[in-house]
Amino acid sequence: MSQERLIEIETDILSKNDRYAEANRAVLRDRGILALNLVSSPGSGKTTLLCRTIEALGDLPLAVIEGDQQTENDADRIRATGARAVQVNTGKGCHLDGHMVGHAMAHLALEPGALLFIENVGNLVCPAAFDLGEDGKVAILSVTEGEDKPLKYPDMFTAARLAILNKTDLAPHCDVDLDLYETNLRRVNPGIEILRVSARTGAGMDAWIAWLRSELAAKRFAGAAQ
Amino acid sequence: MHEMSICEGIRGVIEDQARAHNVTRVTRVRLEIGRFAGVELDALDFAFEVVMRGSVAEGAALAVIQLPGRALCYDCMKPVEINHRLDPCPDCGGGKLMPQEGDEMRIKDLEVA
Numbered sequence: 001m002s003q004e005r006l007i008e009i010e011t012d013i014l015s016k017n018d019r020y021a022e023a024n025r026a027v028l029r030d031r032g033i034l035a036l037n038l039v040s041s042p043g044s045g046k047t048t049l050l051c052r053t054i055e056a057l058g059d060l061p062l063a064v065i066e067g068d069q070q071t072e073n074d075a076d077r078i079r080a081t082g083a084r085a086v087q088v089n090t091g092k093g094c095h096l097d098g099h100m101v102g103h104a105m106a107h108l109a110l111e112p113g114a115l116l117f118i119e120n121v122g123n124l125v126c127p128a129a130f131d132l133g134e135d136g137k138v139a140i141l142s143v144t145e146g147e148d149k150p151l152k153y154p155d156m157f158t159a160a161r162l163a164i165l166n167k168t169d170l171a172p173h174c175d176v177d178l179d180l181y182e183t184n185l186r187r188v189n190p191g192i193e194i195l196r197v198s199a200r201t202g203a204g205m206d207a208w209i210a211w212l213r214s215e216l217a218a219k220r221f222a223g224a225a226q
Numbered sequence: 227m228h229e230m231s232i233c234e235g236i237r238g239v240i241e242d243q244a245r246a247h248n249v250t251r252v253t254r255v256r257l258e259i260g261r262f263a264g265v266e267l268d269a270l271d272f273a274f275e276v277v278m279r280g281s282v283a284e285g286a287a288l289a290v291i292q293l294p295g296r297a298l299c300y301d302c303m304k305p306v307e308i309n310h311r312l313d314p315c316p317d318c319g320g321g322k323l324m325p326q327e328g329d330e331m332r333i334k335d336l337e338v339a
Contacts, residue, residue: 004253006335009243013235013257013331094228125264126228129331154311155264158325188311190300190322 017130020098024105024133028116032223034216035116037132039156040140041149042122045166047074049140049199050117054081056209060216062115065104067096069121084108095126098133113220115212124153135219136161143171147180154188162193164208169198229269232331233277239333244282247338252283254337261295262311262328283336295328 012018028035040046050064064085066074075087086104088096101118110116118134120127128137139160141149144167150157157163163185171178182194195211197204240252255274259265267290274288294307301320314321 004337004339006337007243007247007249008335009239009333010335011239011243011333013232013239013333016235016238093231095231126231129228129264151312155262155329187321190324 014129017098020102021131021133024098024102027105028133029223031112032220033110033114033116034219035118035134037118037120037134037137038140039120039127039137040122041124041145044140044142045199046119046140047077049166050119051077051081052199052205054083056205060115061111063108063110065101065118067119067121090121094121094123095130096120096132097130101132115216124156128155128159139163140166142167143176144174147177147184150184150188157185158189160192165194165196166199168196168203169201229266229273230277232265232270233273236333237277237281240283240336241281243336249338250282251339252286252336253339254287254289255283256289256334258291258293258330258332258334260293260328260330261309262325263331293328293330296326297323298326299323
């Protein structure tokens with residue numbers, strides 16, 4: 001006798017991740033900590049940008065979670081600036097998830113009002129789908145990657161609040177149209193903010209640092225108001 | 227890789243539900259996947275079969291209901307339905323569209339024996 005029956009579940013496939021992310025978000029909210037999820041392809045200059053950013057922010061309390069499949073190289077580079085960093089190796093995994101970030105946050109014992117950078121695995125596909133509990137995604141795109149990158153990988157740029165067009169010092173050497181990068185970014189995300197930066201020369205860094213300070217002030221205020 | 231992670235998510239949800247409902251065998255899994263979810267259905271089929279091995283859903287059939295992609299056109303400010311992420315606005319031809327719906331990845335129901 002067949003006893004087949006249907007169980008309605010209507011559950012998000014990533015609901016388990018979303019629960020971890022929500023728990024992280026609650027911790028960050030209570031402590032007024034601003035968390036930014038930095039996403040990009042490999043080689044966009046994320047770690048160099050972070051090192052320069054940490055130097056420019058001076059003694060502001062901050063910490064970094066580094067995601068890579070293998071090696072401690074990036075965490076070592078961050079620690080060389082004097083900042084706290086924890087490396088998460090995802091092994092075969094192609095993205096950080098809410099559970100990993102929760103563990104890393106506990107390990108870092110972040111003080112209230114701090115800034116937390118989460119440098120995701122270099123990958124423009126999977127990290128778009130995994131909420132970490134962050135306040136926003138910042139997509140870093142280097143000018144050598146091709147103006148159509150936002151069109152090829154739209155999900156990531158749609159999910160990002162801010163795009164940093166990095167390595168602008170190289171633009172004169174590689175026949176690129178910076179305005180076309182911006183047009184394509186706005187095509188996949190009409191609301192995205194865009195900053196042109198060269199982490200190497202420091203051009204545009206002031207605007208990025210000002211953006212960070214203003215976002216952090218807003219988060220601290222929201223934390224205090226609560 | 228992405229489809230493997232998705233199937234691991236599906237397996238986790240199925241195992242929780244199977245425990246809660248005292249189910250020992252799942253014969254069909256029905257998903258709702260939005261057009262903008264970035265899921266490759268062939269890759270999902272392949273990953274599903276592999277990831278479900280050794281679980282209550284080993285050998286289960288996979289059925290996918292595709293949900294439409296909806297976006298807000300920033301030129302005419304109308305909500306529109308589009309098939310592909312980079313399609314122009316079907317109303318005004320504008321090219322700046324912000325997705326509103328279509329990134330769903332849900333398990334709708336399980337057929338169990």
